[in-house]
Each structure stands twice: as structure tokens, then as C-alpha cells.
Amino acid sequence: MIKRVAYFGGTFDPIHNGHLTVGRSLVKNFDLDRFYFLPAFHAPHKPDRIPTSGYHRFAMLSLATQNDEQLAVSDFELQTQEKRYTINTLPEIQRLHSNEKVFFVMGADSWTDINTWRDWEGVLLVSDHIIVTRPGYEISFDHVTDAVRERIIDLRGGKTFQALASGNERRIYITDAVRYDASATELREDLSDGELARKDDLPVEVAKYIEKYELYR
Ligand code: ATP
Numbered sequence: 072m073i074k075r076v077a078y079f080g081g082t083f084d085p086i087h088n089g090h091l092t093v094g095r096s097l098v099k100n101f102d103l104d105r106f107y108f109l110p111a112f113h114a115p116h117k118p119d120r121i122p123t124s125g126y127h128r129f130a131m132l133s134l135a136t137q138n139d140e141q142l143a144v145s146d147f148e149l150q151t152q153e154k155r156y157t158i159n160t161l162p163e164i165q166r167l168h169s170n171e172k173v174f175f176v177m178g179a180d181s182w183t184d185i186n187t188w189r190d191w192e193g194v195l196l197v198s199d200h201i202i203v204t205r206p207g208y209e210i211s212f213d214h215v216t217d218a219v220r221e222r223i224i225d226l227r228g229g230k231t232f233q234a235l236a237s238g239n240e241r242r243i244y245i246t247d248a249v250r251y252d253a254s255a256t257e258l259r260e261d262l263s264d265g266e267l268a269r270k271d272d273l274p275v276e277v278a279k280y281i282e283k284y285e286l287y288r
Contacts, residue, residue: 076105076168077201078145079176080157082255083110084122085281086135087272089253091142093203096248097176098141101201101232104171107145108132109164113154123286125149134276158190161198174244176201179208186214195219200243206252210245219243262287 077097083090086108094106110128113121122128129149136142147164148155157175165173175198177185182202185191196218204210204227212220222240226232227247253272261267262281265288270278281287 074104074171075102076171077103077174077176078107078109078164080109080111082122083108083128083132084255085131085277087253087255087258089251091135092251093249094142097201100246100248103141105143106141107143109145109147110149112148112151127286131277131280134280135274156189157194174199174201178203179205179210182210192216192219195243196241199241202245203249204247206250259287
């Protein structure tokens with residue numbers, strides 16, 4: 072059977088248990104062979120804050136995924152050493168997996184902002200996508216075009232994922248398999264205040280790494 076892989080783009084500054092839960096749930100629910108975290112060199116649509124060095128973000132992702140066989144980290148965007156837009160990265164990643172099915176993954180907040188991305192309709196039409204629910208964010212379809220809307224398969228409410236077997240059409244799957252409330256911004260705020268109220272939201276190895284290298288102070 073054709074292999075299935077997913078790529079989950081983000082800043083991961085730092086990776087938290089919300090991100091990890093997305094990976095683990097989708098591996099199970101979409102029967103994925105590999106789930107890659109794809110740290111951005113610098114998220115182009117989030118210009119307001121310069122992220123922590125890519126080396127540190129990559130190291131934290133590696134520590135967090137080391138014991139899960141299907142979870143992995145891709146250095147693809149960091150290697151390019153320049154701001155990348157998803158519309159440019161996507162075809163190159165698909166080329167790396169020419170005999171596999173590739174899904175791109177995003178959370179509900181990214182979905183809401185999707186029409187601020189460069190060539191967002193192109194992004195949505197050239198690949199399969201999985202949109203995951205995130206506590207505190209609604210998933211609406213008002214902001215996308217009809218061409219995008221007709222590709223949506225809403226799996227919320229316990230529907231199982233079988234549509235894959237039929238045809239090569241690009242689809243946008245909406246799933247509520249993930250319900251984990253965590254946010255990197257809130258974690259950074261806690262850390263800079265010197266108290267980690269939301270400690271349970273960080274993998275232990277990542278918390279240790281942050282302490283060792285005195286990040287987010
Ligand atoms: P911030 O709190 O600063 O927005 P973040 O926690 O969203 O940061 P990012 O690296 O910006 O972290 O997110 C990468 C991707 O992960 C985005 O698509 C985002 O929607 C998704 N995501 C982050 N946290 C969750 C969560 N708890 N549940 C589902 N998706 C999430």
C-alpha cells in the first residue's frame with residue numbers, strides 16, 4: 072500500500088504537548104507512516120516576533136520526538152536559511168515523496184488566517200490537508216472560496232477516515248481527533264515570568280533543555 076506521510080509546519084517555539092498530541096493522534100487516525108514536524112526558518116506571516124534560533128527549536132523537537140517511531144523532524148525549511156512561503160516549500164516536499172501521499176497539517180487558528188498566506192488558494196489546492204481543531208478556535212468555512220470549500224471532508228463527530236482510498240483528488244480533511252489546549256506564546260510568557268504554571272504542557276526533556284540553555288528568560 073502507498074505510504075502516507077504528514078508535514079506539520081510551525082515555529083515550534085517551543086514545541087509543546089498540543090503539537091505532540093496532533094502528531095500522535097493523526098498517526099493513529101490517518102494511519103500515517105511518518106509525521107514530520109517542519110520548523111520554519113522564520114514564519115513569514117508572523118513578522119512581529121523573531122523566533123528562537125532554529126538550532127534550539129530543532130533540538131527541542133528532536134528531544135520531544137525521539138521515542139515515537141513515527142514522529143520525526145524535518146530540517147527542510149531551516150536548511151534553506153531564508154524565509155520560505157508554504158506555496159514554495161510544498162511542491163519541493165512533494166517531490167521528496169513522489170511515491171507517497173503527503174498531507175499538510177495545520178491547526179484551527181492557522182486555518183482561520185489562511186487567506187493571509189501567499190497564494191493561499193494555491194496552497195490549499197495543490198496538496199491534501201488536515202485541519203485539526205484547537206480549543207478556543209472555531210472552524211469556519213466563510214473565508215474560503217467555493218473551489219476550496221468543495222474539497223472539504225468534515226470528519227468531526229466521530230466519522231472515520233476512509234475517503235482516502237477513492238481517487239487522487241486533493242482533499243481538505245477536518246478532524247476533531249485532537250483537543251489539547253496549549254499555546255507556545257503562553258508558555259513563553261510563563262517562562263519569562265520565571266514560573267512555569269503550565270509545566271504539564273511541555274515534554275520533560277524539552278523543559279530540561281529550556282532550563283539548561285536558559286531560553287525564554
Ligand atoms: P502560538 O501560541 O504562539 O500561536 P502555537 O502554540 O500555535 O504558538 P506554532 O508553532 O505557531 O505554535 O503552531 C504550529 C501549528 O500548530 C499551527 O498550525 C497551530 O495551529 C498548531 N497548534 C498549536 N497548538 C495547537 C493545539 N493545542 N492544538 C491544535 N493545533 C495546535
